[in-house]
Amino acid sequence: xxxxxxxxxxxxxxxxxxxxxxxxxxxxxxxxxxxxxxxxxxxxxxxxxxxxxxxxxxxxxxxxxxxxxxxxxxxxxxxxxxxxxxxxxxxxxxxxxxxxxxxxxxxxxxxxxxxxxxxxxxxxxxxxxxxxxxxxxxxxxxxxxxxxxxxxxxxxxxxxxxxxxxxxxxxxxxxxxxxxxxxxxxxxxxxxxxxxxxxxxxxxxxxxxxxxxxxxxxxxxxxxxxx
Numbered sequence: 001x002x003x004x005x006x007x008x009x010x011x012x013x014x015x016x017x018x019x020x021x022x023x024x025x026x027x028x029x030x031x032x033x034x035x036x037x038x039x040x041x042x043x044x045x046x047x048x049x050x051x052x053x054x055x056x057x058x059x060x061x062x063x064x065x066x067x068x069x070x071x072x073x074x075x076x077x078x079x080x081x082x083x084x085x086x087x088x089x090x091x092x093x094x095x096x097x098x099x100x101x102x103x104x105x106x107x108x109x110x111x112x113x114x115x116x117x118x119x120x121x122x123x124x125x126x127x128x129x130x131x132x133x134x135x136x137x138x139x140x141x142x143x144x145x146x147x148x149x150x151x152x153x154x155x156x157x158x159x160x161x162x163x164x165x166x167x168x169x170x171x172x173x174x175x176x177x178x179x180x181x182x183x184x185x186x187x188x189x190x191x192x193x194x195x196x197x198x199x200x201x202x203x204x205x206x207x208x209x210x211x212x213x214x215x216x217x218x219x220x221x222x223x224x225x226x227x
Contacts, residue, residue: 055220063100068102070155086198106146126194127174135203141165142196146158
């Protein structure tokens with residue numbers, strides 16, 4: 001990694017995009033600088049970071065048939081309340097709720113904001129492990145986002161269907177790439193977690209996912225960024 005050091009009265013100081021600014025005539029701007037290493041131009045005022053955060057809470061939610069309330073509060077359960085849900089398994093199950101159920105998962109959004117302060121986002125990925133789909137051959141996960149802080153009594157979502165992702169078995173786990181604006185919104189205090197919610201209560205989009213109590217299978221957020 002190329003870098004620039006400046007000699008000060010206290011020794012050498014590493015220069016980076018957090019402690020160097022350029023005046024453009026109207027305001028101080030974050031600079032960019034590159035050095036030719038003989039083969040490529042490489043950044044010398046930014047460093048590349050990759051951080052991963054585990055899911056800290058999650059829950060499944062009844063559909064609007066039951067006011068989108070958190071599972072575990074009342075009514076019978078087939079899956080533990082901690083599992084994010086998606087869609088409807090009707091008419092094979094859920095005779096008490098044939099609506100479009102949902103899931104929420106949250107992260108340490110305060111730490112994410114602290115790490116990403118002033119960062120330029122390169123890539124955002126969510127790890128999501130399935131427990132069950134309506135078909136043995138898998139199904140489709142519909143990933144949205146929320147800005148709720150801490151465990152929620154009712155389902156909420158501010159961005160629906162950010163990505164639709166194919167799963168090829170009932171218990172597959174995979175890293176899902178999300179748009180970079182998701183990382184921007186975590187950084188800017190506009191997002192705090194993700195949702196699972198089918199576009200409609202169809203069996204293709206019925207799914208159950210591992211939650212925050214699932215050990216290494218729990219959801220994870222991985223962000224690659226420069227600062």
